[in-house]
Amino acid sequence: MARRTSKFAFPTLPAVHWQPGLPVHGAPTWVVVVGESGLPAAAKDAGERLGVDLGRLLEAQQATGFTPTAGATAAYPLLSGEVTEILLVGAGDGTAQDLRHAGAAIARFGRGKDELTTVVADGIDDAELQAFAEGVVLGSFTYTLKTVDPGKPVVGRVTVTDGSDDDRQIELDRGVVVGRTGWLARQFATTPSSEKDPAWLAARATELAAETGLEVKVWDEKQLAADGFGGILAVGKGSTRPPRFIRLDYVPVGATDDTPYVVLVGKGITYDTGGLSLKPRESMVSMKRDMTGGGSVIATLSALRELGAQVRVTGLICAAENMPSGTAYRPDDVIRHYGGRTTEVKNTDAEGRLVLADGLAYAVQDLEPDVIVDVATLTGAIKVSLGSMLYGGLFATDDALADNLADAGRVSGERLWRMPLPEEYQELIATPIADSVNSSKGPGSITAALFLKAFAGDIPWAHLDLSSIAESPTDRFEYTTGATGAGARLLTTWLTSPTPTAGIG
Template identity: 80%
Template structure:
């Protein structure tokens, strides 16, 4: 498998985040003081004395006008003389990673258009919380537009941090920025409009990222997909003038051998979903440019593994098509033969995600034989009914340890998961005398979709992440901006770069 070289830097320009040992004597015109429930950091008080600023009094004044140390709360105060022009108080809540992530995002939003911010945090902040702070700075800096007029202020260029000690926490900040960058990349891929983004575009972007991150890449075009029997991807994509693609990215760590654990990720890459002949209403079609969030998150995750030193082998498979109605579109009642031979009777062409994922799962089982298999998708609206919006993503799994490892990574990354059941009794709901199963049925929609995919997992330890419930934010809030969230990239990156992602999996 050939390794490609990209001709340009394909990463976003994030703020430079640096650690400054000792007290901040010199620095930017804006100082940011991170205030937790325990009050002002000791280093901030000492630095304030050197500036001639009574920060205790400043905090008292701001609290009297409504400021509290709630995570992400802000209060700016101008200084009329001296080197520092303004002080920003930012709430850090209880100092947990989630609250520090919110604080980092708030600082990034405040810093738009500024050259530099000097930030003082509490001494003894744990690595996980400091890393989350860095993730928040990256995610809060996210912008995407195609404006030619009034494009808005750019992200802050530099953020320097200190806790007043001589400790060097640069490595923690660097890891946080890289994980935050995966969320940014996944969000950017999902936000790109579909007149620009089609399966070939997604494959080109994956190839570019592979070139600069030390990944091997292979792309199947429509002719190769037909030759190799990827019936699900071909069927979903056959109604569009822009043909489907299947993308494979491979990461192998230095020193890997036959005993190195191996995980395969499979992402849904539907670059636009009209529903096909089972056409969506207009309201439901809006935002379907982000129906490739799962595939985008796999690409973003793969791009970070070498930089973060992941210790396992990982393959990312992205099943990409555009689901359009036309004279060549696939129809309800068609029977599809997937990779490996299993058949599906189509009952709803808007249940297309599971058809492309089935091909990816079957390819992984037949050709790759990993130790564990995880698919990720914005698969069903039903998961929103079950879990609401922006609280939990759905997790289905056949292995308890795999489920626990993923859920733990989700908690750490701020992309929480809720495990859902996989009762075999519901398998009857997707049975048919015509084929091995149908792709849509009445009943618990997220569960029957998961059961459909389970049949393609080959008995391997398998997990299915249905993240429609956390894939789109309705507002600018904390580390999220209005629109696509890039759900799953930070979760998967966090999981795969732990010391033992396959711990306990059998």
């Protein structure tokens, strides 16, 4: 029986709409966002509209344990009138991060509802309002193949107002698009590998390219062999589902030879068993999301035209399925990568760096960009260094590039911690047989980064090892249990900032 290949479509997201002034009627549920400084300025007028003293309501809820910490909620039913319910939602100290968490809490509460009217504080700046809209989208994320009790649908519409006559729709629209990149990356990562293989990923990238004005090119296994992509081919040899190399190109309107040029390289391992260096069962569970880096690159490229990015960007996705079989690559094999550099394999479960190496070498030799950034769920070692769900690992050969990415991490909520690239550890990946080995004892995330560094040449380069933030254990803040789609919001935020390549080189 032929395997089903579904056509990908943008997810159905909640509409997030700005309302100048308080609505005359509004939705059956009103949401009031409460900061540490108290109720928003429009709360008095909103209370009069609803026939409720919101100040007293807040005091009563606080007496029963409600606090305005970011994402905290307390619901209060109304027994008469068109409005049937009021929800208080905490926004902490009103930072962008706290407002993102508040937006996600509202989205979770709103599941199954047609509309929510939401009153926020006046004086929220553009970045904070954008983050709020991101939270609404991210907190709405759902993916299920259930045929029984699939859960409530996302809220249809969230109407936002601060009671003023201002028009803030632009900030909300931008937040929805940035949030959508996170949703798309999660959807890619959550799709079961029974459906998702390298060809599936290439088909989804092609469809999104057509939707969002990108150029696309896909290498199949024959073209990969003809062009010498030895790393991608080796990793994919053990699977009956052959590898792919995907190239997406975004060129802004009015681009010239002086327009900065960035290449993103994403790890697209659609399932990782470890190959012949087989993982234990417990470590294999969740490896459908080992293509998070590649999915985040696709999601990022899909948003650039809509957000008006002013840099040229190429996204390269190195896609393969790492399986054990009679045709699989082996420990002690020597791989010849794109461009000729060789690697002695010591661990077939250190496969991500082998496919990324081909992508980096192609970028250097054929594209000659100003900046290269690769993104991957590369090592378990980064989780040992940084723990889970706080920071992703950042390695970089250029201080300005590291700073720009770290700034984007703080803005997007996908925070990064810079790690060292000490030359003293180069000897750990040395071998008399080839130019390097793909795995060794010692500091695993650092030696993996040093392995990749050799393929980036002299071009300013950064490596994002996001294994530490790729899987959320619970529904918390803007995350749902499972794959986080790490990297998409970070890269989108960076590339659509006013000067993403400032100071680099």
